[in-house]
């Protein structure tokens with residue numbers, strides 16, 4: 075494949091692959107930005123957490139919610155790819171959507187997916203602007219991978235497409251076919267994701283002198299570009315880079331289709347998922363070293379900047395600047411609390427419009 079060589083380029087000093095260096099920027103305020111698509115944040119999330127959410131929601135609601143998740147992800151990916159293509163006053167989009175450019179753009183988008191840990195895409199059949207048949211090996215989460223492929227195909231070719239897919243044990247095949255030129259944006263208002271202010275931070279990463287990627291990133295993330303799998307070296311678990319806005323759009327889509335209780339369900343699912351992933355030894359460590367250090371990983375993952383976490387007699391109080399999602403973070407922190415304190419307790423949290431989240435948990439029930 076033509077981008078195989080590009081994929082193999084790594085920083086001579088720290089070993090970080092080329093694509094994350096070109097397309098991502100780790101900031102000192104706990105955020106990670108998608109370069110070229112101004113304002114779009116990305117984050118690293120455990121792929122099993124995403125699978126737990128889609129499976130857990132299906133279980134609780136009583137029928138498979140895959141189609142709703144695919145639709146949410148399709149819309150979000152369309153919009154991000156479109157933002158990306160519009161960068162450079164449309165010059166890039168002109169080239170990218172041209173006869174020569176679009177196969178290359180397709181390659182780049184698929185290549186970015188590989189470094190994002192989304193799996194290994196294999197193009198089975200491609201007719202420019204008309205159809206694409208794609209097999210993705212080791213997908214990070216089937217409904218999201220289908221939505222990603224669908225939305226990016228539509229945006230790159232500026233078409234509205236229909237999709238069919240079938241998932242096997244280790245791969246998913248996606249078939250996309252153009253139904254009309256131009257993207258039909260259904261109900262664009264539903265896209266409105268609240269953007270909160272961004273607070274400056276002083277994380278002060280120790281960065282690689284050559285490529286600028288924080289050493290904390292290269293020491294905690296391992297990229298297997300041949301398989302399109304990203305693993306966290308600390309936890310040993312698989313992770314994927316996702317667009318923060320697409321997570322919010324997904325929640326919005328799921329809530330509007332399935333009901334207002336969805337955010338609470340997602341929070342509960344993440345609470346249980348996180349609590350189960352913490353072994354008793356780690357729980358002991360957190361109990362003695364404090365919660366603050368246990369939340370440090372959020373920054374490298376682009377989930378926010380934990381500036382405060384203190385616990386006194388079971389009363390935990392946390393502040394996170396630039397939170398990527400209140401619902402996700404509340405679920406995750408409640409999970410840590412459950413694993414460490416052994417009780418669920420009562421939790422209140424809110425996101426301040428100035429750009430930070432406060433959360434407090436106490437062992438006493440209301």
Ligand SMILES: [Zn+2]
Nearest residue numbers: 085088282285
């Ligand atoms: Zn480097």
